[in-house]
Amino acid sequence: MAKDLFFSMDLNLLRTFLVLSQELNTRKAAERLFVSQPAISQSLQKLRSQLDDPLFVKVPTGLKATPFAEEMAKDLTPHLNGISTVLNRGREFDPLSLQSSVKIAVAPIVLTCLSGSLYRHFAKVAPYCTLELVAWKTSSIDQIQNDDTTIGVSLNQSPNQGIHLELITEVEAKVIVRNNHPLTGDTVTAQQLEPYPIASVITPGYNDGFTEAAVLMQNEGLNPSIGFRTEFVMAVVDVIENTDFFMPHSDLFPIQRYPSLRAITPLINGEPYTNSIYAYYHAKHKDTALILWLVEQIKWVIKQETQGQKLFNKKT
Structure with missing residues (x-):
């Protein structure tokens, strides 16, 4: 036997x-x-x-x-x-005991919303922790797998085996333009956008080889033009402040901080377009209290930021 x-x-x-x-x-x-x-x-x-x-x-x-x-x-x-x-079960994570460094890789589309607000939040709830925010790169998933990065926040990508994805939030697409742009409505169709060049933010590993807004417009039989692409959101902001270009972004963009800009809701086939933001971390940490706590803090900060922006949009 x-x-x-x-x-x-x-x-x-x-x-x-x-x-x-x-x-x-x-x-x-x-x-x-x-x-x-x-x-x-x-x-x-x-x-x-x-x-x-x-x-x-x-x-x-x-x-x-x-x-x-x-x-x-x-x-x-x-x-x-x-x-x-x-x-x-039942054991709570105490953020006051966190005295190490936490390294978070953040995609450009999220970084504009998350950087300062997450730092201020951490200063309150985990004052002895060193928060290190770095730009999301094509190597970020490998760095998470090697424990060189604690956690990542980005759009949906195909991770390596052993990387866990957790939904952070759904975002609604916005088109960001200068205040005196020829587009004046609260919403805009793909056809109305066609005459204006796209200034696109690249998220490494997600849209390196294409511009998502252009693909969506092409799917509607249009011929969009791409005038500028970069990983640096502030470079795109500089372009759209001084041209008729438009920046495809989302309701994560802190429009209240840029009085020279406006956010317009694009309609794809007559409907607002949405996308998903995920947390990426090593599967071995799936039940680790620190990681679970970090995900909740990121969710909370993003929710506060988007709610604040919605209130700002209603007032304006």
């Missing part, structure tokens, strides 16, 4: 296995588990013996999981995460 591994195996080894499968590095795994590297190596040897598989092999970058280990990690993760959730 085959040995029942569930009863014969030290289940702590499974936690070591899961951390190793996430880090693919014995030093990083040891740091997360607060043990020595030799202890990690000993645990790995026991697992190899009991499971009759190498599990991980050395490669220049660290370790590589065998096909058996990859499948085992995939199957084990939801069960061990469930155990973690049960054990940590």
